[in-house]
Amino acid sequence: xxxxxxxxxxxxxxxxxxxxxxxxxxxxxxxxxxxxxxxxxxxxxxxxxxxxxxxxxxxxxxxxxxxxxxxxxxxxxxxxxxxxxxxxxxxxxxxxxxxxxxxxxxxxxxxxxxxxxxxxxxxxxxxxxxxxxxxxxxxxxxxxxxxxxxxxxxxxxxxxxxxxxxxxxxxxxxxxxxxxxxxxxxxxxxxxxxxxxxxxxxxxxxxxxxxxxxxxxxxxxxxxxxxxxxxxxxxxxxxxxxxxxxxxxxxxxxxxxxxxxxxxxxxxxxxxxxxxxxxxxxxxxxxxxxxxxxxxxxxxxxxxxxxxxxxxxxxxxxxxxxxxxxxxxxxxxxxxxxxxxxxxxxxxxxxxxxxxxxxxxxxxxxxxxxxxxxxxxxxxxxxxx
Amino acid sequence: xxxxxxxxxxxxxxxxxxxxxxxxxxxxxxxxxxxxxxxxxxxxxxxxxxxxxxxxxxxxxxxxxxxxxxxxxxxxxxxxxxxxxxxxxxxxxxxxxxxxxxxxxxxxxxxxxxxxxxxxxxxxxxxxxxxxxxxxxxxxxxxxxxxxxxxxxxxxxxxxxxxxxxxxxxxxxxxxxxxxxxxxxxxxxxxxxxxxxxxxxxxxxxxxxxxxxxxxxxxxxxxxxxxxxxxxxxxxxxxxxxxxxxxxxxxxxxxxxxxxxxxxxxxxxxxxxxxxxxxxxxxxxxxxxxxxxxxxxxxxxxxxxxxxxxxxxxxxxxxxxxxxxxxxxxxx
Numbered sequence: 001x002x003x004x005x006x007x008x009x010x011x012x013x014x015x016x017x018x019x020x021x022x023x024x025x026x027x028x029x030x031x032x033x034x035x036x037x038x039x040x041x042x043x044x045x046x047x048x049x050x051x052x053x054x055x056x057x058x059x060x061x062x063x064x065x066x067x068x069x070x071x072x073x074x075x076x077x078x079x080x081x082x083x084x085x086x087x088x089x090x091x092x093x094x095x096x097x098x099x100x101x102x103x104x105x106x107x108x109x110x111x112x113x114x115x116x117x118x119x120x121x122x123x124x125x126x127x128x129x130x131x132x133x134x135x136x137x138x139x140x141x142x143x144x145x146x147x148x149x150x151x152x153x154x155x156x157x158x159x160x161x162x163x164x165x166x167x168x169x170x171x172x173x174x175x176x177x178x179x180x181x182x183x184x185x186x187x188x189x190x191x192x193x194x195x196x197x198x199x200x201x202x203x204x205x206x207x208x209x210x211x212x213x214x215x216x217x218x219x220x221x222x223x224x225x226x227x228x229x230x231x232x233x234x235x236x237x238x239x240x241x242x243x244x245x246x247x248x249x250x251x252x253x254x255x256x257x258x259x260x261x262x263x264x265x266x267x268x269x270x271x272x273x274x275x276x277x278x279x280x281x282x283x284x285x286x287x288x289x290x291x292x293x294x295x296x297x298x299x300x301x302x303x304x305x306x307x308x309x310x311x312x313x314x315x316x317x318x319x320x321x322x323x324x325x326x327x328x329x330x331x332x333x334x335x336x337x338x339x340x341x342x343x344x345x346x347x348x349x350x351x352x353x354x355x356x357x358x359x360x361x362x363x364x365x366x367x368x369x370x371x372x373x374x375x376x377x378x379x380x381x382x383x384x385x
Numbered sequence: 386x387x388x389x390x391x392x393x394x395x396x397x398x399x400x401x402x403x404x405x406x407x408x409x410x411x412x413x414x415x416x417x418x419x420x421x422x423x424x425x426x427x428x429x430x431x432x433x434x435x436x437x438x439x440x441x442x443x444x445x446x447x448x449x450x451x452x453x454x455x456x457x458x459x460x461x462x463x464x465x466x467x468x469x470x471x472x473x474x475x476x477x478x479x480x481x482x483x484x485x486x487x488x489x490x491x492x493x494x495x496x497x498x499x500x501x502x503x504x505x506x507x508x509x510x511x512x513x514x515x516x517x518x519x520x521x522x523x524x525x526x527x528x529x530x531x532x533x534x535x536x537x538x539x540x541x542x543x544x545x546x547x548x549x550x551x552x553x554x555x556x557x558x559x560x561x562x563x564x565x566x567x568x569x570x571x572x573x574x575x576x577x578x579x580x581x582x583x584x585x586x587x588x589x590x591x592x593x594x595x596x597x598x599x600x601x602x603x604x605x606x607x608x609x610x611x612x613x614x615x616x617x618x619x620x621x622x623x624x625x626x627x628x629x630x631x632x633x634x635x636x637x638x639x640x641x642x643x644x645x646x647x648x649x650x651x652x653x654x655x656x657x658x659x660x661x662x663x664x665x666x667x668x669x670x671x672x673x674x675x676x677x678x679x680x681x682x683x684x685x686x687x688x689x690x691x692x693x694x695x696x697x698x699x700x701x702x703x704x705x706x707x708x709x710x711x712x713x714x715x716x717x
Contacts, residue, residue, distance in 0.1 A: 214397070218404055220645065221697055222690040225652035226670060227408075230686050233674035234415035316536045320656055323538060324671055342542055343660075349549045358539045366534040 034297065041378040048374020051367040058364060062176040069170035070149040070156060072133040073333050077155060077165040079106055082351045083116050085160040088126060099126040101156050113350070124154030160353040162341055171333050172357055178334035179315060180364065182249055186314040187260070187307050189253035194261035219258035227255050228317055232326040241332035248327050252317050260310050267302045271295060301379035309372035312365040319361050335361050390705055394698055405690045406464075410457050413683035427474070464687075471680035475673070480684045483669065488688055490559065491654060491665040495696075497581065498589045498650050499643065505593045507639065510600025511632055514608060525597060532594030537653040540587045541660040559584075559663045584663055588653040592646050596639055603635035637708055643700040647693050655689075 032040065042048065061068055077083075086101045103122030109115045130149035136142050150156045159168035201212040231251040235244060271277065272295070280290050321327030322336025323343075330337055338357040342348045348355060425443075428435050444450050451459070463469040470480035513522040548554045558565070559580050564573045607613065608631055616626045658667035666685050673682035 214400070215404070218401055221648060221694055222405065223648040223651040223655070223693055225655050226686045226689050227412075229655075229670065229674055230412040230415070230682055233677070233682070234412075312534070320536060320538060324656070324659060326671075326674065339539075339542075342546075345542075345545045345549050348542070348546045352546070355542065355546065358542065361536070361539065362531070362534050365536075366530060369530070369534060 038301070038378045042374055045370075045374035045377055047370040051370040051374070055364070055367050055371065058176060058180060058360075058367075061173055062180050064147075065174045065177050066135040066137060067145065068147045069167075069173040070130075070132060070146050071167045071170040072135065073166065073171050073174045074331060075133055075166060075170075077161065077167075080104065080155060080157070080161050080165040081106075081163060082114055083155075083157050083161040083165070084351075085353050086155075086157050087118070092120075092123065097123075097125070100124055101126065101150060101154060103154060122154065124150035124156070126150055126156060159356045160351065162338075162354065163347075168338070168353060168356060171338055172335070172360060175333045175335045175338055175357065176360070178245065178328055178332065179318060179336070179361070182245070182252070182318045182334070183311040183315040183368075186249045186252040186256065186318075187311050189249060190257035190260050190310070190314075191303075191307060193253060193257040194264065197257070198261055198265060216258045216262050219255065220262060224255050224317070225320065228252065228321060229324070229326055231255070232321050237329070241329070244329055244332070248318060248321065251321075252314050256310070256314060256317070259313075260306055263306045264303055267306070268299060271298055271302075298379075301375070305372060305376045305379050308368060308375055312368045315361065315364060315368075387706060391702055394701065398694070398698065401694055402691060405694065406461055406687060407457070409683045409687035409690070410460060412686055413460075413679040414453070416677050416679060470684040473673070473678050473681040475676045475678045476681070480681050483681065484666065484684065484688065487664060487666045487669060488692075490663070491651070491658075491667070491689070492692060494581065494584055494588070494654055494658075494663070494665060495647070495650050495692075498585045498592075498654070499646065501585050501589045502592045502596055502646065502650075503639075505589070506596035506600055507632075507636060509593075510597045510635075510639075511604055511627065513597070513601045514604030515627065517605065529594035529597050532590045535591070536656075537588050537591060538656040538660050540590055541584075541657045544583065544587060545660065558661070559665075584654070584657050584661055587661075588650060588657050591653070592649060596642065596646075599642070600635060600639050603638060604631055607631035607635050640707070641704055643697070643704075647696050647700070651689055651693050 029040075083104055083106070086104075088099050088101060090096060090099055092100075100123045102118035102120060103124065104116045105119050106114065106116050126148055127150070128148050130146055130151055131144045132146045132149050132152075134142060134144035148156075155167075157167050157169065159172060162168055162171070197212060201209045228251060231254065232248060235247040235251070239247065277290060277294060280294055281287075285293075318327055318334060319336035319339065322334050323339045325340065328334045328337050335357040339355075339361075342354040342358075425435055425440055441450075449456070460471065463471070468481055470484070472478070473480050473483055476483055509525055513525050516522050559577055560567075560573065561576055561580075564576045567573055610631075613626065613631060616630065617623075621629075654665060655667035655670060657663075658665045659671055662668070666689065670682060670685045673679070673685065
């Protein structure tokens with residue numbers, strides 16, 4: 001009860017609280033520029049900040065995938081099929097020795113299930129900056145330096161290996177590149193499409209506007225996934241990875257632009273009718289100044305919010321399509337293609353680490369949602385919540 | 386007023402269905418080469434001799450020698466007047482025959498899911514709002530964040546995995562084995578109801594999560610209003626006070642979201658059914674697309690879209706009937 005009374009009085013309590021705060025801080029709040037207010041509001045949203053940091057980290061992983069992943073995506077270790085995630089030890093029988101992994105020995109148990117045992121005699125210390133599979137870094141120069149590893153003799157599989165003995169950790173890191181960028185590129189394309197079509201709609205008005213609006217209504221009111229699937233199925237199989245990547249992005253945005261366009265359009269129309277716009281117009285401010293000074297900053301923040309909140313949909317779209325085999329095609333790696341291996345549920349039961357890519361999908365989507373929430377609150381720093 | 390609204394919506398429905406049919410037809414034509422190529426290739430690889438004349442005969446049979454608008458006309462008139470969706474090359478059966486058993490199941494799963502979402506989201510939203518910051522509230526907040534972020538097919542995978550590890554069940558499906566190919570009977574329906582809650586919960590999860598949050602937010606806004614305090618000071622019991630006023634007001638935006646919920650549910654149903662091996666349209670759509678059996682695939686896209694649009698229309702009309710204020714806000 002007291003809880004709800006306190007909440008009911010939300011703004012009043014806040015005002016009373018801010019009265020306690022020193023006058024200097026109050027002055028700062030009143031004289032703060034819009035930018036400062038936005039920043040202030042965003043800082044209050046802890047989850048959003050954490051999310052930005054984590055997303056930034058994921059994008060760093062994606063950018064430096066070759067360097068961070070200890071192995072190449074197609075490097076298959078004979079005799080290490082479905083090896084479990086490596087245990088990193090700090091201590092051996094004699095005490096502390098720093099991080100190391102034991103060698104693995106594969107075999108079959110009585111029921112002929114594949115099992116792996118640690119060989120205590122073989123210790124491979126985990127070192128930083130080791131040489132391994134060579135790769136071309138960003139197409140610039142050839143190198144074989146990796147962030148960490150155990151050298152040529154030992155193996156380190158942080159997330160275990162798949163059915164061909166390929167290191168799942170490395171593949172997830174490489175997959176990050178496609179899964180994370182496809183969301184951004186897809187939303188960017190959707191946005192450009194929306195701008196062009198919205199521009200045409202607004203410029204010509206009348207019948208054209210009406211037809212385009214109805215088309216948008218139609219696109220948001222029919223189920224996306226079957227359309228995505230049918231379009232993705234039309235992408236020729238013989239295309240190479242880069243062509244497929246762009247084809248899938250285009251497929252995602254052709255269907256996805258309408259939702260984004262509708263949100264942005266709705267926002268813009270309502271902003272145009274806001275009191276402060278009308279007030280400015282009445283006071284004789286020029287249209288140009290109204291647009292650049294009053295509308296654009298708010299438009300921009302709303303657009304950023306709308307874009308952030310539509311990235312997860314794209315990421316899930318790519319993952320779903322790749323999961324059912326209509327999206328990114330092997331040997332290219334994305335989180336969706338990695339999850340294909342978990343379609344056989346008996347496989348997952350024996351090798352649960354195959355579901356690790358799913359964790360990455362969920363966390364990424366969660367982070368984008370939190371970030372979008374934080375941005376939405378910050379975009380309107382005068383609202384009380 | 387209501388009849389006017391319904392009339393306007395029905396008028397719009399015609400062009401809408403036309404555009405959907407055009408989109409579906411384009412999808413059928415989309416794969417490189419024409420739709421006969423796959424079929425001829427398959428016949429030849431199976432060792433069947435197919436001469437050029439036979440290909441030509443097949444071409445005429447499917448009307449492939451005509452121009453695209455003529456083909457479209459042939460295709461749509463066949464559907465409208467004869468219920469003939471064309472022939473599936475892989476099943477060597479009329480498309481309508483394959484889908485007859487599956488479309489009702491898709492519709493059933495989707496409708497049940499929508500109902501499930503409402504039944505779950507409203508009470509949980511109300512409880513979370515009236516017990517804000519309680520343990521239960523935090524629990525559901527957590528569940529809703531995870532629910533929104535987890536695509537249905539991943540949830541289905543995790544569910545399958547747990548079912549396999551804990552109960553040694555490897556396939557969920559919609560029927561027990563003995564009923565799978567049995568004709569419809571009461572026992573089969575009951576058997577289906579025993580299985581159908583799994584896909585419903587999984588598909589409904591994301592939507593329940595979103596709606597729960599909306600309901601909670603709306604309730605919190607309403608609970609702060611003067612009339613609630615007035616009612617409480619007049620001595621109304623807490624339940625009566627909640628159910629009679631704030632809950633009703635809060636439910637409006639929740640109900641009006643069904644328009645965008647339905648496409649999402651159908652999309653989710655397609656994928657989840659594939660993972661859980663449920664005999665709806667989803668698995669057939671994927672197989673058809675992988676085999677480039679385009680008449681089948683296009684028909685499924687067409688039927689699913691039409692179902693969604695009609696479902697949305699019905700729910701919109703019901704809504705307007707329930708709450709006349711929406712008419713002025715222009716849901717259309």
